[in-house]
Amino acid sequence: MKTGNRGRLAILISGRGSNLQAFIDASAGGALAADIAVVISNNPDAGGLRLARRAGIPTRSIDHRDYPSREAFDAALAAEVGQRDVDLVILAGFMRILTPVFIEPFSGRLLNVHPSLLPKYPGLHTHQRALDAGDTEAGVTVHFVTLELDGGPPIIQARVPILPGDTAQTLADRVIVQEHLIYPLAAQWLISGRLQLTDHGACLDGEPIPATGIDYSPGASSGAPTEPG
Numbered sequence: 326m327k328t329g330n331r332g333r334l335a336i337l338i339s340g341r342g343s344n345l346q347a348f349i350d351a352s353a354g355g356a357l358a359a360d361i362a363v364v365i366s367n368n369p370d371a372g373g374l375r376l377a378r379r380a381g382i383p384t385r386s387i388d389h390r391d392y393p394s395r396e397a398f399d400a401a402l403a404a405e406v407g408q409r410d411v412d413l414v415i416l417a418g419f420m421r422i423l424t425p426v427f428i429e430p431f432s433g434r435l436l437n438v439h440p441s442l443l444p445k446y447p448g449l450h451t452h453q454r455a456l457d458a459g460d461t462e463a464g465v466t467v468h469f470v471t472l473e474l475d476g477g478p479p480i481i482q483a484r485v486p487i488l489p490g491d492t493a494q495t496l497a498d499r500v501i502v503q504e505h506l507i508y509p510l511a512a513q514w515l516i517s518g519r520l521q522l523t524d525h526g527a528c529l530d531g532e533p534i535p536a537t538g539i540d541y542s543p544g545a546s547s548g549a550p551t552e553p554g
């Protein structure tokens with residue numbers, strides 16, 4: 326049940342959980358007025374499960390390999406999330422493609438973080454693809470999840486430069502710093518009622534969000550400061 330006016334989140338992970346940790350920190354530090362009701366992983370060995378347990382958050386493993394189809398897995402996932410009375414479902418490095426069985430019941434309160442400047446590079450290996458294409462910048466997008474893979478309306482993007490000598494790993498290390506900043510912020514906007522998914526796309530404070538999301542790049546007018554103070 327809700328505590329005061331705080332929201333309740335379910336966070337779905339598959340791996341190490343650094344975005345999960347950013348949510349744990351934002352919740353504890355006051356930047357996010359929400360509590361994490363449950364962390365669910367499709368991978369029983371996900372490092373993020375340990376982070377959640379350390380923070381005293383209930384965890385569940387729902388191993389997709391135990392289910393005969395994507396739909397059957399999604400039904401189990403939806404049942405587990407459904408009984409937690411959550412306001413928002415956060416995909417934080419959750420590496421399973423979801424079907425309508427999960428997406429439709431949580432439409433408008435289901436967010437994902439994707440490590441590219443969508444609509445560029447949906448899917449996997451985003452950083453290597455940006456390097457191979459000779460791009461001069463890369464980044465991250467937080468977006469609403471719809472039936473189109475990595476295709477739901479963007480909410481926030483943050484760009485970073487691609488530097489000489491970058492590898493997929495050095496680029497990922499630069500991008501993930503921005504992921505940890507913008508993802509809890511988007512969740513806070515939704516929890517506080519500022520952010521909505523409408524028939525016309527994502528809206529913040531009743532205004533349509535641009536097609537590539539609000540620019541929260543370091544140094545952008547709406548973004549994170551690059552200089553101290």
Ligand code: GAR
Nearest residue numbers: 340341342343344417418438439440
């Ligand atoms: C993050 O970079 C996230 O953007 C990406 O997986 C990583 C998870 O890291 N997600 C996707 O690629 C989804 N298509 P984390 O486990 O440390 O949060």
